[in-house]
Amino acid sequence: MMTASKTIQTAMESGFMACHDCGYLLDANKVPSDVPLGCPRCNANVHFRKHQSISTTWALIIAAAILFVPANLLPIMRVDFLGSSEYSTIMDGVLFFFHSKEYGIGLIIFVASILVPLFKIVGLSIILLSIKFKWKHGLRHKTAMFRFIEFVGRWSMLDIFVIALMATLVEFGSFTATFAAPAASYFAAVVVCTMIAAHTFDSRLLWDA
């Protein structure tokens, strides 16, 4: 544990601007306040808080929530077998593993492709609402949840990679072949939106409220 100053005080309240890229502390009283500033150490754009953080994050979450519907309802993969085509959604893929008694793999796909995007959309909404309505309890848990959302986001790409590999490796002409289906684009868009949303959100805003 590091030691906090006597009374709980943020860098912003004390007139310091922390660079978001390299962590360098800038004395805001000594620099011009009306122009955008570059960090003296790493030259990244520095500001007290990320600009337009809340509205940008809301926009991306709403976009992700809308795209999440076709991503789950439309088929994501097509398997041709001896002339007949079979389409499957993400959930069909999960159930396939459960039926063939591969519970571990089924669970990994379920968590990565359904639970994680859902958790990110709901979790970020809770965080944003709690800033809006100034809910002060459980801030530490909410920060931990945000860190988890940041960390886990990229693992949703799993299903897209599986389809890419299956389409390449299971390619036996007219006998059997695997292809991507329309939901792949929607699903990829959900992953990108939620990952950027986690990036545009500034967790320091939680503690400012």
Added chain:
Amino acid sequence: MPEWVHLPDKYMASATPYIACPGCDLLLNKIHSSSGRKLFCPRCETVIYQKKTNSITKVLAISTAGLLIYIPAIFMPLLTIHAMGMKQSGSIFDAFLSFYHQQYYLVTILLFLTSILFPLVRLSILFSVSLQLKIRLYSKSLFFLFRTANYLDEWGMVDVYLIALIVSIIKIHKMATLEFDIGFFCFVFLVFMTRATTSALEPEIFWSALDELKQSSTKTIKQ
């Protein structure tokens, strides 16, 4: 592109005995941590600093190894599948091409960036930054490059790809016999090297080393 004023170096003199928590902006006193210990923010429990020994040397060594294995890992076939007297094999690069041929361009771009371009760019940047710190060769672009590498950490997804590869193997092995090719082992090695750069890297050590290099090289020019 937003334009901003680059603050002159005199503001560097205002270096403070404080540090701000990146998670909640709490102002903290800078303290020195013994090796390997993590420092947490007392208010929000975000990890603020973790001392890692020989961070720059380790990153240089690991990124060199990663770059050497990169080409076979991406372009050599991963697996060969035998079914009905036919054979099929493919590499990471072929997997990217398959989406291109199916005309899913958005997914193709994403696949290209996350599995091919970003892992390479990140390793190259870490290699050149840590090498230039070692041989003390300063160039202005180092700061921009290292910032980019930190952003790309999350967007290079070879580790996710490895899990996807394992899932695919489990899917395929029931319906066909498969054989591991050289590309598979190279790819596993690339994933381990990529993860190892992340765990050996402590950004604060790099930032202060870069800053020190900048100060000393500008001084030399003045003399």
